[in-house]
Amino acid sequence: MAAIEFQDVAKVYPDGTRAVDSLDLQIREDEFMVFVGPSGCGKTTALRMVAGLEEISEGTITIGGRVVNEVQSKDRDVAMVFQNYALYPHMTVAQNLAFGLKLRKIDKSEVRRRVAAAATTLGLEDYLERKPSALSGGQRQRVAMGRAIVREPHAYLMDEPLSNLDAQLRVQMRAEIQRLQRELGVTTIYVTHDQTEAMTMGDRIAVMRGGTLQQVDAPEQVYRRPLNRFVAGFIGSPAMNMVNARLTRVDGDLTVSFGEHSLVIDDAVLAVRPALRAHEGGEVVLGIRPEDLEDAAFTAAAPGRTLTIVCTLREALGSEVLVHFVVEDESSAFIARVNQLTAARVGEPLQLVVDTTRLHFFEPASGLAIYGDVT
Amino acid sequence: MIAFPGRRARSVEGSGPALIGPDEWRRSRIKWGVGGAQLLLLVGLIVVGLGPLVWLAKSAITPTNDTITYPMALFPHGAAWSNLREAWTNVQVGRYFWNTVELAIGSWFVQVFVATTAGFALSVLRPKYARVITALLLTTLFVPAVVLLVPLYVEIVHPPLIHHSFIDSYWAVWLPAGASAFNVVLVARFFDNLPREIFEAARIDGAGPFRLFWSVVLPMSRPILGVVSVFAVLASWKDFLWPLLVLTNPDEQPLSVRLPQIQAQTSLGVFLAALFIASLVPIIGFLIFQRSFLRGTGLGGAIKG
Amino acid sequence: MATVDDPIDVYWTDSDPARVSGHEYRRARRTPVTWVRGGGLATLIFLLPMLFVFGAFSWYPIVRTVIMSVQHTNLVSPATWVGLDNFRAVLNDPLLPKAVENTAEFAGLALIFGYPVPLVAAVLMSEARRFRGVYSALAYLPVVIPPVVAVLLWKTFYDASPTGVFNTILGWVHLGPYPWLQSQQTALPSLVLESTWANAGGTVIIYLAALTGVNRELYEAASVDGASLWRKVWHITIPQLRGVLLLTMILQIIGTAQVFLEPYLFTSGGPANATLTVLLLIFNYAFGNSLGGDYGEATALSLMLAAFLAVFSLAYLRATRSWSTK
Numbered sequence A: 001m002a003a004i005e006f007q008d009v010a011k012v013y014p015d016g017t018r019a020v021d022s023l024d025l026q027i028r029e030d031e032f033m034v035f036v037g038p039s040g041c042g043k044t045t046a047l048r049m050v051a052g053l054e055e056i057s058e059g060t061i062t063i064g065g066r067v068v069n070e071v072q073s074k075d076r077d078v079a080m081v082f083q084n085y086a087l088y089p090h091m092t093v094a095q096n097l098a099f100g101l102k103l104r105k106i107d108k109s110e111v112r113r114r115v116a117a118a119a120t121t122l123g124l125e126d127y128l129e130r131k132p133s134a135l136s137g138g139q140r141q142r143v144a145m146g147r148a149i150v151r152e153p154h155a156y157l158m159d160e161p162l163s164n165l166d167a168q169l170r171v172q173m174r175a176e177i178q179r180l181q182r183e184l185g186v187t188t189i190y191v192t193h194d195q196t197e198a199m200t201m202g203d204r205i206a207v208m209r210g211g212t213l214q215q216v217d218a219p220e221q222v223y224r225r226p227l228n229r230f231v232a233g234f235i236g237s238p239a240m241n242m243v244n245a246r247l248t249r250v251d252g253d254l255t256v257s258f259g260e261h262s263l264v265i266d267d268a269v270l271a272v273r274p275a276l277r278a279h280e281g282g283e284v285v286l287g288i289r290p291e292d293l294e295d296a297a298f299t300a301a302a303p304g305r306t307l308t309i310v311c312t313l314r315e316a317l318g319s320e321v322l323v324h325f326v327v328e329d330e331s332s333a334f335i336a337r338v339n340q341l342t343a344a345r346v347g348e349p350l351q352l353v354v355d356t357t358r359l360h361f362f363e364p365a366s367g368l369a370i371y372g373d374v375t
Numbered sequence B: 001m002i003a004f005p006g007r008r009a010r011s012v013e014g015s016g017p018a019l020i021g022p023d024e025w026r027r028s029r030i031k032w033g034v035g036g037a038q039l040l041l042l043v044g045l046i047v048v049g050l051g052p053l054v055w056l057a058k059s060a061i062t063p064t065n066d067t068i069t070y071p072m073a074l075f076p077h078g079a080a081w082s083n084l085r086e087a088w089t090n091v092q093v094g095r096y097f098w099n100t101v102e103l104a105i106g107s108w109f110v111q112v113f114v115a116t117t118a119g120f121a122l123s124v125l126r127p128k129y130a131r132v133i134t135a136l137l138l139t140t141l142f143v144p145a146v147v148l149l150v151p152l153y154v155e156i157v158h159p160p161l162i163h164h165s166f167i168d169s170y171w172a173v174w175l176p177a178g179a180s181a182f183n184v185v186l187v188a189r190f191f192d193n194l195p196r197e198i199f200e201a202a203r204i205d206g207a208g209p210f211r212l213f214w215s216v217v218l219p220m221s222r223p224i225l226g227v228v229s230v231f232a233v234l235a236s237w238k239d240f241l242w243p244l245l246v247l248t249n250p251d252e253q254p255l256s257v258r259l260p261q262i263q264a265q266t267s268l269g270v271f272l273a274a275l276f277i278a279s280l281v282p283i284i285g286f287l288i289f290q291r292s293f294l295r296g297t298g299l300g301g302a303i304k305g
Numbered sequence C: 001m002a003t004v005d006d007p008i009d010v011y012w013t014d015s016d017p018a019r020v021s022g023h024e025y026r027r028a029r030r031t032p033v034t035w036v037r038g039g040g041l042a043t044l045i046f047l048l049p050m051l052f053v054f055g056a057f058s059w060y061p062i063v064r065t066v067i068m069s070v071q072h073t074n075l076v077s078p079a080t081w082v083g084l085d086n087f088r089a090v091l092n093d094p095l096l097p098k099a100v101e102n103t104a105e106f107a108g109l110a111l112i113f114g115y116p117v118p119l120v121a122a123v124l125m126s127e128a129r130r131f132r133g134v135y136s137a138l139a140y141l142p143v144v145i146p147p148v149v150a151v152l153l154w155k156t157f158y159d160a161s162p163t164g165v166f167n168t169i170l171g172w173v174h175l176g177p178y179p180w181l182q183s184q185q186t187a188l189p190s191l192v193l194e195s196t197w198a199n200a201g202g203t204v205i206i207y208l209a210a211l212t213g214v215n216r217e218l219y220e221a222a223s224v225d226g227a228s229l230w231r232k233v234w235h236i237t238i239p240q241l242r243g244v245l246l247l248t249m250i251l252q253i254i255g256t257a258q259v260f261l262e263p264y265l266f267t268s269g270g271p272a273n274a275t276l277t278v279l280l281l282i283f284n285y286a287f288g289n290s291l292g293g294d295y296g297e298a299t300a301l302s303l304m305l306a307a308f309l310a311v312f313s314l315a316y317l318r319a320t321r322s323w324s325t326k
Helices: A043-051 A093-103 A108-122 A137-150 A167-184 A195-201 A219-224 A229-234 A267-272 A274-279 B022-026 B028-060 B064-069 B082-088 B093-125 B130-142 B146-157 B171-177 B181-192 B196-205 B209-217 B219-238 B241-246 B255-262 B268-288 B290-297 C032-037 C040-069 C085-092 C095-114 C116-126 C132-144 C147-157 C165-172 C184-212 C216-225 C229-240 C242-257 C261-267 C278-287 C295-320
Strands: A004-012 A018-027 A032-036 A058-063 A078-081 A155-159 A187-192 A204-209 A212-217 A241-250 A253-258 A261-264 A283-288 A293-295 A306-316 A320-326 A333-339 A349-354 A360-362
Touching: A004 A043, A018 A043, A018 A212, A032 A043, A032 A195, A043 A058, A043 A078, A043 A155, A043 A187, A043 A204, A078 A137, A078 B196, A093 A108, A093 A137, A093 B196, A108 A137, A108 A167, A137 A167, A167 A195, A187 A195, A195 A219, A204 A219, A204 A229, A212 A219, A212 A229, A229 A241, A229 A283, A229 A360, A241 A333, A253 A283, A261 A306, A267 A274, A274 A283, A320 A349, B022 B028, B028 B268, B028 C116, B028 C132, B028 C147, B028 C184, B064 B268, B082 B093, B082 B268, B093 B130, B093 B171, B093 B181, B093 B209, B093 B219, B093 B255, B093 B268, B093 C040, B130 B181, B130 C040, B146 B241, B146 C040, B146 C278, B146 C295, B171 B219, B171 B241, B171 C040, B181 B219, B181 C040, B196 B209, B209 B219, B209 C040, B219 B255, B219 B268, B219 B290, B241 B255, B255 B268, B255 C147, B268 B290, B268 C132, B268 C147, B290 C132, C040 C295, C085 C295, C095 C116, C095 C184, C095 C242, C095 C278, C116 C132, C116 C184, C132 C184, C147 C165, C147 C184, C147 C261, C184 C242, C184 C261, C216 C229, C229 C242, C242 C295, C261 C278, C278 C295
Parallel strands: A032 A187, A032 A204, A078 A155, A155 A187, A293 A333
Antiparallel strands: A004 A018, A004 A058, A204 A212, A241 A253, A241 A283, A253 A261, A283 A360, A293 A349, A306 A320, A306 A349, A320 A333
């Protein structure tokens, strides 16, 4: 039995916009599920429907086996952490934590125990008597989480809880949230627009766009086997390079050519994407991740796997260098992540080696990835 | 904050002076011209604003004869503190004072109760018919008070369903005071500016509408309640015509109604002492709650939640 | 109280449920029970105090005014319908033209004294570097004084004898003594003077608040462009304030058109009806000693006044629409 299940769920506004469309998703017990996607993709709306803050237009949502469409928020046994913390400003931290428990008429000693436990877990013991205005952003975030923890709910719902924190704090809190979730073993739905958060935190991530679910799988799988152009371009930073290309056979080898370049397609690729053969002689969209390109000076060169390019921009990040170049015209700007010691210079030619076992292919019309096996 | 001169002046709202830039002040024509005008204004305000009240305070403790013959002199024959005592007891100003207090408290409560409940319903609960109700409220703002006077009086004397006149009952003053669309709109706008997420968090925590109102919204409303309260009490203290009409028993009447009527039988010094006592509460209240007054009067001033 | 299977709180969401599109799951039908459980009842309970108070003491009286204006009411027997008799009686009252004239004069004088002066004061105050709080407090102090106290106090000031307060002060510069409230020529202006004293402070505060809302960058840009002080006031301050200026003007006119306390307490409408205002006439119709008890005429005149103010306001808004862009 799934912990939380969406069955053909849709959210339709009076003017007809479908903020969420035909969402089918099963979230397992104790799973950390991340909803990720650009603004307006429906991830927050989906979360709020689970919480009971938005009415469900179509379909059913089930929590713990029970259909909750008509159940009030307070009876759904879920706890929510809001993006802007939503702490009660006139109450102390302790009172904020205890509020929901008091409303449920939980015994006073039990309330005290849970508040103390949450305070210890989150390092808030010294702040229990302070009001939110006297706390820093990170502390407030922890109080917001504490409020969810003391409820000991069936599931946590988190709506972009880290987006109001500065970068360093965000990294710190990311780790803490993961640690907490593992420790407490509670089913969690976590919404974010940041694909780094999604990749590092989720047991599985659900990529959404325009109200529809694009792909749901473990992060590595979504990274390695994106189901369409959107997911391929959304996950991974910098984004996957894409260009229109043509599949031909040259000297007996299946080759993909774009601009003045051509690459031999490795057998490993064909093993994963048998349907690629059917596109021979036709147009495809080729995708190469920046990390699958390397300066030829630092790796074994191989014929049919090299690109000679002219560097148009060089961004040194310290740990690596991002080399920008163009493959066909200005519209096909590529980025390569190369070794930090690269000799690449703007305006000068450079040889890049492509990891051709990791090429991605998409159908030009639909944007679907070309694999060929029945999933 | 009691504003005595010399204390760091607290600006009324937000930003400082902007019209005249620092470089302009340096030009002597501006400095002396505008500065002179400001000084003139300050002196003018002191004389005109403070003058009459200072005279009242002085005359309240001056013997009647002195006030009549030498109105501008300063205690030519010493002070007469007895005026105050006499006003309070013999002329019964003390009793009327407490009547006024009682009327003020009742009116205040009714106004706060009506404004907060209605504001909460319209702004937080937001029923589908909220627009209609708000429109009905706003129409009352545009109706001049005179239109209500006569029918309201007849209604108090002959209430439609109840066969019992409410003349001489304080309820006849307390309840109509609650019909202030201004209050409701003020409070509703304040609630509009509260973050909705807190309501959602309370809802998930399990709070129903009553709990939300009492434990979350009301405690967060202290600033606006301060403004509403201050204006409610002040309006009640100043109210004249309505209590005059509905409270016929002199023993029950507030200061504003009694004072004109006792003037004839009271010596001037004692009368002025009575006037002084009647103005004490508003003046002291104003000095203490200046911020609320000035914040509420400046239409649309930044009321931060 | 609420059980597990209660329907959702309808009122706290911003959305409306869409129609189900042929799917298995159907939403609960909207019945009175679901409405109550959905929080509709709670909302109504919260609105009850307001509905009661406004219904009883605002909306109902408004309707009653209209009804009573075409009735003859005495509090003993039921009211009788008299058509437009009340209106005719009012229009034929010889006191009416005087009352209207006095009220107009009062409003006009109040506008002259009480409209520009607070603006000038507010502009000066807003540029004060120090003592801003003191200025505001001093200006607002008279507003806080109960009107009855203010009027009775000024009544003492207006003592027409040479030892009256004002006459004494004016005597120092060899002016007066003046009859103040006792002369038909000076009675009304005396009332206006006290009324301005008591009310201008509120206007000052309103202007002050509006002035601080003027974007300082406008002034700075003008300064850089070389505008003089007068230029800045004329081209920036006044236009930026126009909404407030128009609003306070119409509010002041509507307020002074209904002046009652000053004529009632100072002079009871005298001397010789020199200070009789429309409101005082209405009061006399309904509650006065000589006329009193004629609620029909009182409500008729109230309606006429209200109608006039409504028409005036509309005309005002239309006339000033071009100057005040919303």
